[in-house]
Amino acid sequence: MRYLFEEYVFDTDRRELHRGTDAVSVTPQVFDLLDYLIRNRDRVVSKDDLITAIWKGRIVSDSALTTRLNAARAAIGDTGEEQRLIKTLPRRGFRFVGQMRETPEVANPNPRGASESSLALPDKPSIAVLPFENMSGDPEQEYFADGMVEEIITALSRFKSLFVIARNSSFTFKGKAVDVKEVGRRLGVRYVLEGSVRKASGKVRIAGQLIDAVTGAHIWADRFERDLTDIFDLQDEVTVAVVSAIQPKLFQAATEMATRRRPENLTAYDFFIRARQQYYLFTREGVAEGLRLAHRALELDPRFGVAAVLAGIRHVHNVIFGYAIDPQFDRSEAVRLSRLALSIDDSDPDTLAIAAIISAFMVGDSESEIEMTDRAVALNPNSYIAWSCRGHVYRIAGVPEEALRSFERAMRLSPVDPQLHTTLAGMGMAFIELSRFDEAIVAGKKAQRQSPSYSPAYRCLASAFAHLGRDIEAHDTAARLLETDPAFTISAWIARGGQSNAKLLIEGLRKAGLPE
Structure with a gap:
């Protein structure tokens, strides 16, 4: 019999446990323990039941039983604290509570009568x-x-x-x-x-x-x-x-599944989707954790191109948000990782788009960066990431009209995206370069509401308020910016990269009274 729960397949005939395509190593005793709990999942199994079934009535210490239970939980990504699949009921016993379905080892849906077992799930959604x-x-x-x-x-x-x-x-x-x-x-x-x-x-x-x-x-x-x-x-x-x-x-379902697993059971892909979850956090801690997870995925799979480019953009964030201890190191690592990702697969649209952003901030070759994002949206016109990155690249290149068209397309594709504040802030900065300051304020406020600690939203608002002569609001927003980025100066921000064409944005920051 084969039992399927979450991403696991428990095969009693072959005495095998698989998570997706990966075999999970378990000792015979732990396998028997899981087998007994799964087969008797309709009731609470007592300690005596387990000892009789697994140890054939031999005297077993509580610590030995606890050790086997912990090993069984670890094998299926559960913990004693979480008890998502194997629940302990104090003074009563244990019960397998995961949602389960059974399939026989041999199915026969094909007309020739050949045996056909379930296909293993791929290692991605x-x-x-x-x-x-x-x-x-x-x-x-x-x-x-x-x-x-x-x-x-x-x-x-x-x-x-x-x-x-x-x-x-x-x-x-x-x-x-x-x-x-x-x-x-x-x-x-x-x-x-x-x-x-x-x-x-x-x-x-x-x-x-x-x-x-x-x-x-x-x-x-x-x-x-x-x-x-x-x-x-x-x-x-x-x-x-x-x-x-x-x-x-x-992706949300895949991320939730990964976050339930014990760290020692994580694969390279699991580390990657955890790193991608952290991508929505732009705090110092969020950037650091995302970088750690992406590099961990790369350690396990050095040919994981999307993980390489994700690590690269986190090095960029260290630079542009002023978190870098050694900015030159982060710059060189960002460029190295983006080139590594492209050498692995230069036909993946999201890799192309993010590599273009890295280059826009760290290198500044507008022609090459525009070509990469144009190719990214041609490869996948349904990718929010590709269109949003294209917007940022065109804005940095000094083409705000095309940037706005890209941002609007991105928002149409994913109107409630967790990363929407980055797109909204980008729109706000493009509006400023077109002297559409009222629209910049609308976009900046939306970005700030979605992510109150996202400093580009405050830069956008401070500049737009200042251009409109709304000095009190400009100064208040500038103060909020300095709360989120205490070391901010206009010259340091320009030096971080990607601002050479943001002339009206910079002019507005000066009018708002931000330190030079």
């Missing part, structure tokens, strides 16, 4: 998009629904950090009543997206839901209703809406 059900009975909507699913699959496939099942495999389930858990098992994916299309009164309504195929839990669900005008424009619009909604959910 994996998804299958099933054909959407046509609820209207209109054959035209059938074509529309199929085409939209194909577009969603294509759009998701552009994210190299996702594992996406190809269209031909997904469409084998068309017209069939399916069990999402069985789909996940047969296709070897963690998540399944399913949906429906209904036409009524000149409108079309599309419903979609993202489901964890292992646990059956719903991750996301939404409805989209649009006028039925140009069918292909509508298809594109809904595709963008669905992809921009579910792609962050996939």
